[in-house]
Amino acid sequence: MTLIIICYDDSNDKRKRIYSVSALGREQEIVGNEISDALSDIFYDGFSDVDSGKNAGKKVVVLS
Template identity: 50%
Template sequence: MAITKNGGYLTLKIHLLNGRLFNRLLSNDGRALYNAEQGKIVSALWDKRPQTASELAQVTGLANSTLTLMLKRLEEEQGLIVSVQDEIDKRKKWFDLTQTGIEQEEVGNQVSDKLSSIFYAGFEDKEIEQLEGYLERILNNLETAMAEIPREDSTK
């Protein structure tokens, strides 16, 4: 009997459901001032601040057009971030958290902990360790392939 290799499909479904559930948990919490997609940006800034839009795009994986809209909302409508023009390179902007954005980290951590308890329900510590080891290997395989396989020239 042939082994089915559904890891990519399962990972895609897990990613989709994980994001939807994270959004539900955030909105049900009532304290969160951002959604899951915006959470990628504020989380990146919790880890390292300030950052440029290019750095945030790299860390979050968001497309520039999506990132630009989200940054604008996070700053102008939600008051979670602030932007400052670079003093040397006027084309560059730096993004940082406001005090409100900093305070949202506690909410984000608590919601993430809830999601993790759902994600790993029924798993023993050893199983979690094994699973994460396998996922790290898959991630490494994919990152290696991205570095080795050139992007097709779209100007052809």
């Protein structure tokens, strides 16, 4: 069994449990972030930033 999250008792307070991400969990987080970034790039590819006088100082997204 491969653990992604590790749980153990707090040495100062036995009522508390401490949770930590294992090395495998950190690897999966990195892969997940890379996939998310790639999908975001694909999704936002059709959009562009436009700054007109009417919306000066505001970020406006216009479908090109």
